[in-house]
Amino acid sequence: MRKSDTHIDVGGARLAGQFFEPQTGWPGVLFVHGWGGSQKRDEKRSRAISRLGCICLTFDMRGHGAMDSDKAKVSRADNLADICAAYDKLASHPAVDTSSIAVIASSYGAYLSTFLATSRRVRWLALRVPALYRDEDWDTPKISLDRRELQEYRSRQVARDANKALRHxxxxxxxxxxxxxxxxxxxxxxxxxxxxxxxxxxxxxTHRIIKGADHALSDAESRRSYDELLIRWVREMVLSAR
Structure with missing residues (x-):
């Protein structure tokens, strides 16, 4: 806790006062969208979490949003670099406590965020439907990966030592x-x-299953369920730590 003296001018008088402030800044929250998504999908959630007293950052990875034309050539390596740069932007905000940063990520973005957590300081990690990819072809354009092979790979439990993301x-x-x-x-x-x-x-x-939901949370009820459980978790984890 930081204490500082101040004064309040009122009616020709000067009142003595003191500010009591936390020594840390505000928690930072980085949102990472999935493949084929964009930051627009996280806008409502980021607004809700910012009202809890967090500084939130959303962004579009290369190959998405305004850079959708690059989708055919971006690799996992490219998009991980995007996420690291976004984290650094958030951490450089003067009001952010760099020891209190959460990453909220979906699918492809959740997979890449496990790599981020090994090179940056992440205190809380929320992964919605985290995808999993073979270690091979890391620099190959993501869109060129064999979908059938991916589905076969994801249909069985993978040992931790057999995958970099799981080791992270x-x-x-x-x-x-x-x-x-x-x-x-x-x-x-x-x-x-x-x-x-x-x-x-x-x-x-914390593991939660959204009943009846598909991968993209296509229906309004599934999105509402996810929003509610995410807010509860952020309130419990992030705000209770302040």
Missing amino acids: CQDFAGDVLVVESENDHLVPHPTIASYLAAFSNACSI
């Missing part, structure tokens, strides 16, 4: 939220189970 999960010591969609054919339960098993050193793990 093992190294993460913060708090984790993993959100699964009940009717998700792109990221089925074995993939979620792979992630949950990998977070062996996490401070806490």
